[in-house]
Amino acid sequence: MTELLAGWIAHQRWFAGKGRPIDELDIESDVELVPRLRHLILRVRQGDDLDRYQLLLGTGGDTSGRFSHVRIGEGYYDAAHDADLTCVLLDGMAEDRDTGPLRMRHMPGADIDTSLRSLVLGAEQSNTSLVYGETYICKLFRRLIPGVNPELEIVRALAARDAQHIARPYGWIETDLDGVPTTLAITQEFLSTANDGWALALASVRDLYASLTPSASEAGGDFSSESYRLGVATAEIHSELAATFPTSVMEAHEVKQLIEDQRRRLIQMVEEVPELGRHAHVVQEAYQRVADTAYEIPVQRVHGDYHLGQVMRTPTDWIVLDFEGEPGQPLEERRALSSPLRDVAGMLRSFDYAARHLLAGHPRAEELYPRAVEWAELNRSSFLAGYSAGGGRLQAQDAVLLRALEMMKAVYEVGYEARNRPTWLPIPMAAFQAER
Missing domain, CATH: 3.90.1200.10 (Aminoglycoside phosphotransferase (APH), C-terminal lobe)
Incomplete structure (x- = not known):
C-alpha cells in the first residue's frame, strides 16, 4: 500500500517535493470515517525533509469509472472527488463529532445544511477545496504543518467581532500532530456571486x-x-x-x-x-x-x-x-x-x-x-x-x-x-x- 501511495503522491499538483525521490512513506494515521472512506495522514521523507499530507482514501473500487481521473491503484481513489462520501465532513462539523483522533467542529451558533453535495474546485495548487452547493467551501490543507492554520485563527477571531470583508467561517476539522492541535480543513461561506x-x-x-x-x-x-x-x-x-x-x-x-x-x-x-x-x-x-x-x-x-x-x-x-x-x-x-x-x-x-x-x-x-x-x-x-x-x-x-x-x-x-x-x-x- 505504501509503495502505491508513494508512486501516486509524487505526481499530485499539491505535493511539495516534486522532482526529488521519495525515500520513505509511512501511514501515520488511518481513520475510517464511514464505510469505504478512510482518512490518512502520510509521512513522506525526502532526504532530510519530512512532510505530512492528508488524503481522503476511497476504497472498495470504482465500478462506474467516475473516478478514473483520481485513481490511486486497484480499488483505491482520491475520495475528495466523491460527493457520496464527502457529506461526512459537513455532517461531522454540524454535530461536533469526534472520530478517532479527528475533531470536527462548527462555529458557535452556526447552522450547517448537511444536505448539500460537494464539487471539487480545479484551480488550486497547494490545497483542495470542496464546494457544497452554492453555500459552503471546505478547504482541505493537503500539506500539514503542526499548529492552528493562520487562516482559521484569523477568520474565527474576526467573525467573533462581526468584521466586514471576510468570508464567514462555519466550521473546521483538526487533529493533534506533534502534541499540538493542527488544522486539517476549514469551511467558510462560498461567495457564489462574487x-x-x-x-x-x-x-x-x-x-x-x-x-x-x-x-x-x-x-x-x-x-x-x-x-x-x-x-x-x-x-x-x-x-x-x-x-x-x-x-x-x-x-x-x-x-x-x-x-x-x-x-x-x-x-x-x-x-x-x-x-x-x-x-x-x-x-x-x-x-x-x-x-x-x-x-x-x-x-x-x-x-x-x-x-x-x-x-x-x-x-x-x-x-x-x-x-x-x-x-x-x-x-x-x-x-x-x-x-x-x-x-x-x-x-x-x-x-x-x-x-x-x-x-x-x-x-x-x-x-x-x-x-x-x-x-x-x-x-x-x-x-x-x-x-x-x-x-x-x-x-x-x-x-x-x-x-x-x-x-x-x-x-x-x-x-x-x-x-x-x-x-x-x-x-x-x-x-x-x-x-x-
Missing part, C-alpha cells in the same frame, strides 16, 4: 488595450474606483486585525537587522538569477534609505500574501480570502507581527502584474507598454488613496519603507518566476526600472 479581483483587473486591462481611447482613466473598463474601494477595505481589515490581535513596534535596530537580512537574500537571488545583478543597485539604494532613516515601525498581524487573486468583489463589498500567509514559510513566520505596509506593497505589485502580464507575446507590446504603465500607476494611486481614506497609516515617512517592501517583494517574485514561469520574468524585472 468575482475574482485578478480577473476583474485583467478585464479592465484588456479593455484598455482594445480601446481607441489612449487614457486608462477614460477607457470603458476603468478599474480605479474599485482599486479605491479595495484600499478602503484593506485599511479596515488592518484595523480589525490590530483590534483583535496583539500589536507591537519594531525598534530601529530591528529594522536595520531586517534590511541586512534582505541584503543577504538579494545576494542569494543574484546568484540564482544573474540577470538580477544588473538591477541590484536599485534594490540596495531602497534598502539603504530605510537603514539611514530607521525609526520605530508599528507591527501587527497582517494577511502576509496579499494580491488581487486573494480578494473577491461581491455585489456590495470587497472580501479578503486566504489569510494563510506566504505558502511554504514556517508557521511561526506566517503568524509573526509585521508592518501592514507589507500587504500594501503586495497589492501594489499585483497591479503591476495585472498591467504587464498580458503584454507577454503580444504583437503590439511595445506600443501598449505606456498604457500598461499608466494603468498600473492610476490603480496604485487609487488604492493608496482608498487606504488612507479608510484609516490606514500612510505618512510621508512611510514612503521609504513602502518602496523597500516593494523591492523585497519584487526580488521574491524574480526567484519565483525564474523557477516556475520564466516567460513572466520581465514583469518583476520592470519593478527595478521604475522610479517611484
Whole structure:
C-alpha cells in the first residue's frame, strides 16, 4: 500500500517535493470515517525533509469509472472527488463529532445544511477545496504543518467581532500532530456571486488595450474606483486585525537587522538569477534609505500574501480570502507581527502584474507598454488613496519603507518566476526600472 501511495503522491499538483525521490512513506494515521472512506495522514521523507499530507482514501473500487481521473491503484481513489462520501465532513462539523483522533467542529451558533453535495474546485495548487452547493467551501490543507492554520485563527477571531470583508467561517476539522492541535480543513461561506479581483483587473486591462481611447482613466473598463474601494477595505481589515490581535513596534535596530537580512537574500537571488545583478543597485539604494532613516515601525498581524487573486468583489463589498500567509514559510513566520505596509506593497505589485502580464507575446507590446504603465500607476494611486481614506497609516515617512517592501517583494517574485514561469520574468524585472 505504501509503495502505491508513494508512486501516486509524487505526481499530485499539491505535493511539495516534486522532482526529488521519495525515500520513505509511512501511514501515520488511518481513520475510517464511514464505510469505504478512510482518512490518512502520510509521512513522506525526502532526504532530510519530512512532510505530512492528508488524503481522503476511497476504497472498495470504482465500478462506474467516475473516478478514473483520481485513481490511486486497484480499488483505491482520491475520495475528495466523491460527493457520496464527502457529506461526512459537513455532517461531522454540524454535530461536533469526534472520530478517532479527528475533531470536527462548527462555529458557535452556526447552522450547517448537511444536505448539500460537494464539487471539487480545479484551480488550486497547494490545497483542495470542496464546494457544497452554492453555500459552503471546505478547504482541505493537503500539506500539514503542526499548529492552528493562520487562516482559521484569523477568520474565527474576526467573525467573533462581526468584521466586514471576510468570508464567514462555519466550521473546521483538526487533529493533534506533534502534541499540538493542527488544522486539517476549514469551511467558510462560498461567495457564489462574487468575482475574482485578478480577473476583474485583467478585464479592465484588456479593455484598455482594445480601446481607441489612449487614457486608462477614460477607457470603458476603468478599474480605479474599485482599486479605491479595495484600499478602503484593506485599511479596515488592518484595523480589525490590530483590534483583535496583539500589536507591537519594531525598534530601529530591528529594522536595520531586517534590511541586512534582505541584503543577504538579494545576494542569494543574484546568484540564482544573474540577470538580477544588473538591477541590484536599485534594490540596495531602497534598502539603504530605510537603514539611514530607521525609526520605530508599528507591527501587527497582517494577511502576509496579499494580491488581487486573494480578494473577491461581491455585489456590495470587497472580501479578503486566504489569510494563510506566504505558502511554504514556517508557521511561526506566517503568524509573526509585521508592518501592514507589507500587504500594501503586495497589492501594489499585483497591479503591476495585472498591467504587464498580458503584454507577454503580444504583437503590439511595445506600443501598449505606456498604457500598461499608466494603468498600473492610476490603480496604485487609487488604492493608496482608498487606504488612507479608510484609516490606514500612510505618512510621508512611510514612503521609504513602502518602496523597500516593494523591492523585497519584487526580488521574491524574480526567484519565483525564474523557477516556475520564466516567460513572466520581465514583469518583476520592470519593478527595478521604475522610479517611484
